[in-house]
Amino acid sequence: MTFTSWQYALFLPLVVLLYWPLPRLGRMGLLLIASYFFYGMWDLRFLALLMASTGIDYFCARSLVGARESRLKIIATTLTPFLWLGGCALFGKDHVSISQTSLIVAAVFPLLFVPVHEWIWTRPEESRRRSFMWLSILTNLAVLGFFKYFGFFADSLVSLLGAAGIDPGWTLPNIILPVAISFYTFQSVAYAVDVYKGKVQPAPDLLTFSAYLAFFPQLVAGPIERPAHFMPQFTRAAVWEWDHLHAGLRLLLIGAFKKVFVADNCAIVANYVFNPGATPNAPWALLGIIAFAFQIYGDFSGYTDLARGSARLLGIHLSMNFRFPYLATGPSDFWQRWHITLSSWFRDYVYIPLGGNRSGLARTIINLWITMLLAGLWHGASWTFVLWGGYHAAMQTAYRLIPGLASLEKATSGGKPVLAVCLMFILTLFGWAIFRAQTMPQLGVWLHALTDWTRGEDWTKPALWLLFHIVPLILLQLLTLKPRDEAELTRLPWVARGLVFFLLFAAFVSSVATEQEFIYFQF
Structure with a gap:
């Protein structure tokens, strides 16, 4: 039983109805x-x-x-x-x-x-x-x-x-x-x-x-x-408020949209490119990793919204886990936006007990590497996950040691923040290729594909398919950017809010993709 299954659509309301009178x-x-x-x-x-x-x-x-x-x-x-x-x-x-x-x-x-x-x-x-x-x-x-x-x-x-x-x-x-x-x-x-x-x-x-x-x-x-x-x-017993219902249903709708409309449809392209027998060329390799970037984001942030919405119907507040991660200006900023509860867990229970940044630059970098390698291994028992953790540790090291990168991550004026976001997004995509590859040889196939710019199978239709399923997510995030909560729409007039909810629901119910299991269930 998953959050997007019909069984859950019966299970959750029954639990909510029985819960509040008790x-x-x-x-x-x-x-x-x-x-x-x-x-x-x-x-x-x-x-x-x-x-x-x-x-x-x-x-x-x-x-x-x-x-x-x-x-x-x-x-x-x-x-x-x-x-x-x-x-x-x-x-x-x-x-x-x-x-x-x-x-x-x-x-x-x-x-x-x-x-x-x-x-x-x-x-x-x-x-x-x-x-x-x-x-x-x-x-x-x-x-x-x-x-x-x-x-x-x-x-x-x-x-x-x-x-x-x-x-x-x-x-x-x-x-x-x-x-x-x-x-x-x-x-x-x-x-x-x-x-x-x-x-x-x-x-x-x-x-x-x-x-x-x-x-x-x-x-x-x-x-x-x-x-x-x-x-x-x-x-302590929660007190019923109508806001529990409003916020819960809003989070459930946004989470379902992210998971079913965005993630599951992006998965079609990502799975095609990262099929163990696939031999993509460069355009397909790039399409595949962009597709996976939005698949894993829509999948996991969608799960978080569904979890938050389900809990809110019971009067329980869960923590935000994502805050526009693809707008990060550097690796430290990324981990304050992506899977926030995990990154803060590693910070407080691994990085800081190791000494954090209290004992000089060399020790700080060692602590970073230990923490990120463990974070990579937490995601799965595979050398690709260990490599992914090492890759993020290397990025954090580079941003600390190279003055230009360090200043770029903290820039707040001119065109530097835009440049910082673009650079970090490209670096993040490369990291997702390591994460998505099931084995080292499969990662090698993807890397080799980046050198092959010969004309191959037509990629324009899958590119349009991705745009069709990614652009609505970007538009939604533009609406929620100011309150810094990816699911907060209360600042909009009620008419505009109703229109957004209607469009999200229409996108959710009209999705043609086969339901995919939530990615993080395997971790």
């Missing part, structure tokens, strides 16, 4: 059921991982502030993943396959967590607090690392040994990447760190925290919310 705890129970149902539509088995993360983070955070929960409650909660997997194995349909290893791991989980939790309580206070924080962080990162990166590093090691003439003879397991694991893991890490630092109080009860971590509008692909902004919206 008291706060009733709302939390409804959100938890709705969120688990929403996530379970992807794969029932992986709810066990979400339940495990919920239990670990809840009890560790409570312990951080000196609230010691009963052993019985801890045991019952940590047994939930095992009971869930067992229920799936016994009562699930034929396609729900539960491995024996998964059941063993789920059964061992409480046998490991409960003694460790009890032992940490015997330590001195500050050591105890640090230990609970690291217990939460490391267990979450270990689960993420296994499911997302084990196969990648194992395959890389096998390839390296093969190049050295060694055949290890390993049979590697086929590990399925759980949807949303990268997003809720980072939100869990932020929760543990911020509770430790006293920036936020832990959730008052397990039900509230479970609904907080599994909140369905932003569970699958963010935004990655900060506890200080997000948690208070769960611990």
Whole structure:
């Protein structure tokens, strides 16, 4: 079930109608059921991982502030993943396959967590607090690392040994990447760190925290919310306002337009050019990467608007995640506009703890490279994503070391800002080619295509197709540029606003493209 499916068009209004008459705890129970149902539509088995993360983070955070929960409650909660997997194995349909290893791991989980939790309580206070924080962080990162990166590093090691003439003879397991694991893991890490630092109080009860971590509008692909902004919206009951309905429907419409009309139609050209068997020439290569630039922007910013709109109907405000990224004047500016909640997460939980820019230029550049390489790897277990992170680190390094570039990014007068935006857009397009290529050889094919200006297959029709689906987005952004919110249209007269909404709806329902899965679901 995706945000643009007919199932979601039935699911969301039902949740909203049931939600508002309930008291706060009733709302939390409804959100938890709705969120688990929403996530379970992807794969029932992986709810066990979400339940495990919920239990670990809840009890560790409570312990951080000196609230010691009963052993019985801890045991019952940590047994939930095992009971869930067992229920799936016994009562699930034929396609729900539960491995024996998964059941063993789920059964061992409480046998490991409960003694460790009890032992940490015997330590001195500050050591105890640090230990609970690291217990939460490391267990979450270990689960993420296994499911997302084990196969990648194992395959890389096998390839390296093969190049050295060694055949290890390993049979590697086929590990399925759980949807949303990268997003809720980072939100869990932020929760543990911020509770430790006293920036936020832990959730008052397990039900509230479970609904907080599994909140369905932003569970699958963010935004990655900060506890200080997000948690208070769960611990106090929202009051109904008509603006929740108006803003929610506006965000849903704009998000659907970006996703279906812009992204899915641009994907037709991008997928054609980046087909593994394609051999494009230069015009097609350029068309393909421009198409992908607007596909990924429309896809992910559209998802964010749909998530924000869904949450707003429930009286919950999610963070903006995009702010006109293709108007960035340099790489630092770009990361303050693109996937804002992720870039700020890496800034606050990786870059600044490494030392940030406090220890001189050389150390700053090292910290930048570490942060950007990790950000690239976060996007996927592939060397192309690592290269993409390195490419953005190289850009940030160049803009710091080359005086002309540094001044260009900060220019505010004359034609320099326009030149800065154009240069950054070109550099961003090259980065998207690295990001889109599934393998290094495919990236090489695209790079080689840029040297081939011979007349090939006619590219004028796909160019017009892209213009037809990109220009309306640009016009929409011109209307929303002044308020600095890509979905804010309230400054327009109501007649003009109604006309814009009508045109967006017409574009959405008339789109001929086949629905594409949201790109960031794979991360």
